[in-house]
Every structure is written in structure tokens, then in C-alpha cells.
Amino acid sequence: MKKKSDFITAAGKSLIRHTRRNIRLIASISIITFTFVIFKMNSYTENVNRNLSGNLIRLHVVANSDSPEDQELKNTVRDNILAYVRNEVKDSKNIEQTRAMICEKIPEITNLARETIQSNGYSYDVETTLGVYPFPTRAYGDIALPAGNYQALKVVIGNGEGSNWWCVLFPPLCFVDVTHGTVPDFVRKDLQEVLTDEEYSIITSADSESEIPVKIKFKIVELFQESKIKLASAFHKLFSLEG
DSSP states (O other): OOOHHHHHHHHHHHHHHHHHHHHHHHHHHHHHHHHHHHHHHHHHHHHHHHHHHHHOEEEEEEOSOSSHHHHHHHHHHHHHHHHHHHHHHTTOOSHHHHHHHHHHHHHHHHHHHHHHHHHTTOOOOEEEEEEEEEEOOEEETTEEEOSEEEEEEEEEETTOOSOEEEEEEETTGGGSOOTTSOOOHHHHHHHHHHSOHHHHHHHHSTTOTTOHHHHHHHHHHHHHHHHHHHHHHHHHHHHHHHO
């Protein structure tokens, strides 16, 4: 005949097994839920970045170095390129026309940059490409673009190891004055025409204290895209070292 203590021990073991099963079940549900949330957030940020990249073209000018002379040269090259591109895209009606013009005029833009460099007494080479490149979060007036991969006309002077300058060629943010901290209404209208309502609100309301949900969405996109950029950069450096 079993003692009372045996029944208590058996009940205790059963309770422990039951508790462990519940813990494993809760842990499994938590992991599945967390994975699902991460997947949805990643999908959301990818869609936002893909649409922003597909509807914006940025200009990215990278200096040879951070010396005052090289930075001044970068600004001179930038100004000459902006003046040239502004004249070429003034009749563009959409991003396709702007992209086609840039592709067609890359040799001319490269020559303009080289002539500017040489006329200022330098012999740096210059590389001009139109592609998709990683960018950190950047603000232009009261518009903020989250980190991500964007279409860009990239101009690299010399070693390309200096601080860079950027703006948006399409819609034409490069050609408007934002010294007072706001983007003109006609540029906002252009942005509204090429972006969804949500994408437009993300880049124009990121700093608004009254738009907390939008700020959260901006931070989600920023966090995920910055993490991907850093991870891609780390892998690139790793495999470069191995090679």
C-alpha cells in the first residue's frame, strides 16, 4: 500500500511536468509571435524603402578627403553639376524622363566634374554612376528620408574618402531654397504625386510631435534599414579581407 508521501511526490512531479509543458508552450507561442511580428515589420520596411527608392533619385557627391581644400573642391563640383542637371531636367515630367536624361548625360556630367577639378588645380579622377546605394537617415529642410537603399547619381572625386553631400534630384529638392527649414509647397505636391499617402506622411511628419504613430513608423523603417546596411557593410568588409 502506497504511503501518503508517495502520492504527494507523484502529484508534485505531475505538477512540475505540467508547468514545464506550459512554459514550453508559452515560449513557443512567444517565439512564433515574435518571428511573425519581425517578418511583418521587415516586409513593411522593405515595401516603404522600395517605393521611396523607386520614386526618388538622389545626387551624392563624395569628396577626395576631409581636408578643407578637398571639401571646397567638392562643393564647387557639386554646384557645377547642379547647374548643369537643373537645365537638363527642367522639362522632365516624371522620374522615368529624369532617369533617362541622367543615364544619357553621364559622360557629360563626368567631363564637367573633371574639367572643374582640373581648372581648380587638381588632378583627381572622378567616377560617375547611376545606381542603387545605401544611405543613412538624412533630413532636407522639414523632410526626412529614412535609412535605406536609394537610386542615386553618385559622383566620387579621387579616393572618395571625404565627407559627402547629397540632395534629391527628383522630385527637385536640389533646386529649392530650404534655408528657412521648410520645403516649398510645389515640391510637396510633386512628392504627393509620386508617393502613397502613408509614405508621404512618413517623410514629412517624422519630426512632428503630434504625429506619434508616424514617428514610430519612421523609426521602424530607420532601424530595420540601418541594421541591414550595417550588416551588408560588415559582410562586404569580411569577404574583402578574405579575398
